[in-house]
Amino acid sequence: MDKSLLSKSLLGASFTLLVVGAGLLLWPTSWQSNAPVAQSSPTRQSAGPIADKADVPSPEHLQERNQPQTLQSTTALLQAGDSLSRxxxxxGVxxxxxxxxxxxxxxxxxxSLKPGQRLTAEILTPANDLQRLTLSETREQSHVFTQTxxxxxxxxxxxxxxxxLAYKEVVIQNSLFVDxxxxxxxDKLLAQVTDIFRWDIDFALDVRKGDRFALLFEEKYIDGEKVATGNIIAAQFVxxxxxxxxxxxxxxxxTDYFTRDGLSLRRAFIRSPVDFTRVSSQFNPNRLHPIFKTTRPHQGVDYAAPTNxxxxxxxxxxxxxxxxxxxxxxxxxxxxxxxxTTLYAHLNGFTDNLIAGRNVSQGETIAYVxxxxxATGPHLHYxxxxxxxxxxxxxxxxxxxSPMSKEELMAFLPYAQILSKRLRGSHSRGFSEYLARLDR
Ligand SMILES: [Zn+2]
Incomplete structure (x- = not known):
């Protein structure tokens, strides 16, 4: 509707007669939905200039000649036990x-409907005629039934x-998770950070105020709306x-994380194979044994931890x-x-089916403290x-x-250079200056 028409229509008392209900109408299409008058007669629309009061048909007359059809859209979120027909x-189908x-x-x-899916019915009313049914399985995937x-x-x-790719940098003031x-x-992304760097940094003990990190990570969008975060693609931790x-x-x-030079951040061995409360006895080739009171080398390290x-x-x-x-x-x-080889002693018991000759993987639970x-108390001798x-x-x-093959390394190095450059290019001035001071 053009502005002059709108102002005239606001002045014309006859216009109020034409409002015949709300809802998104299929006609007339040329009227703006935010216009103060919801709808008007086709005659008025085609006539162009405002007609005389005498030319305006009554609402009843309008209904007969051209029944207004509203497309109503209703959505149901499926619950357990919902049947299709119900x-x-x-x-309204x-x-x-x-x-x-x-x-x-x-x-x-x-x-085969499942709880959590959404069913949306678009129905032409009052004809009660389903135009389209959409079953949304996920945000990405829908099944659409359209009337033809x-x-x-x-x-x-x-x-x-x-x-x-999104960029974020954080300076730690309280803790990695809080900041x-x-x-x-x-939380998921922050857990990725600790997972990536756990081989070099003990996140329980080593992290201090002023430490900082920078991340390039994936963000997933549908129709311009952020729906998820993905993986960390590149990261720095100071x-x-x-x-x-x-x-x-x-x-x-x-798929793993590597240094810019192509070394895996992952190590072949976990430094301490138990979540311990304290080191109760260090590795010491000249130790006085606590029970025998003689010089007996302590060939391992003792990690005190609760039984089991x-x-x-x-x-x-x-x-x-x-x-x-x-x-x-x-x-x-x-x-x-x-x-x-590694040895684990003073164990309370072993995991089921742990037998000589079986393969185990890094981090797999094999036994219990x-x-x-x-032994004078519950601990792991390692x-x-x-x-x-x-x-x-x-x-x-x-x-x-295990390192990359030569071919893998040749492909990796230029890729790493691009990402590393992009990460550095995203740094705030403060972050860049901090890194520059460390380099000196
Ligand atoms: Zn020991």
Missing amino acids: TLNRL NNRQIAELLQVDEEQVLS DQGFRYQLQITPMETL GVNAGLS NNGRVFEAIRYQAGER TPVQSAGDGKVSFVGEMKGYGNTVIIDHGQGY GQTGW EFRINGAYKNPETVDIPYD
Whole structure:
């Protein structure tokens, strides 16, 4: 409606007669929906200039000549136990059309409704004629039944999800999670941060005020609306002046995080294979034994932990011993290949089916903390050997996980350079200056 027409219509008393109900009408199409007058007669619309009062038909006359049809859209969120016919009846779909829908439902999406799905019926009223039925399975995927001259037509509708890279940086004042959430990052994303850098940073003990991190991560959009966050693609963490960088990359079968130089952030061994409360006895080749009061080397490290705390395999390997050993009590030994073995002693028990010869993977629970054998309290005695020589588990150089092949590395390096550049290009001035000061 043009402005002059609108102002005239507001002045014309005859106009109020033409308002015959609310709702989105299929006609007339040229009127703006936000106009103060909801609808008018077709005569007025086609006539152009405002007609005389005498030319305006009465509302009753209008109904007869041209029954106004409203397209009403109603949505039902499916609950457990909702049946198709009952739900469609509730939405106003008649039984004849339900039967027609079922005839074309070859994928049987309507006959296998699930709680959480949404059914939207668009019905022309008062004719009570279903125009379109939409079953929304997810935000991305819908099943659409549209009325045509040949009955209903089924269509699977996929709404493409757009993935964009977002950037965030956080300076830690309280804790990684508190400051991260305040910066608008989700718990899930923050858990990814600790997971990526856990090999280099002990997040329970090492993180301090002033540490900071920067992330490039995926955000998923549908029709311009953010619906999810995805993976961290590149990240930097500055811990106590040490800068760590991680780039997500698929090398062969595995997707993992790598340094800019292509080293896996993941190590071949977990540093401490139990969630311990404290180190109750250090590795010490000249220790005075607490029970025998003689100089007996302590060939491992003791981690105090409550009885039955799970003990994990420090790395991938094969069980070479399960059972009781004098002094050690219940013990597991794992052979990791290439000369590496680990030993776990004073265990309260083993996981089911843990037998010699079985393969175990890094982080897999193999046993539970106890105090069997010569032990003064519940703890895990843990040994780390390379080619038979005892090493201090707390300080031994732990090798990186299996490196990339030469071909993978050739493909990775230029990719990593681009992402690293993009990450640095996104830094705030404060973040860049902080990094520059560390470099000096
Ligand atoms: Zn010990």
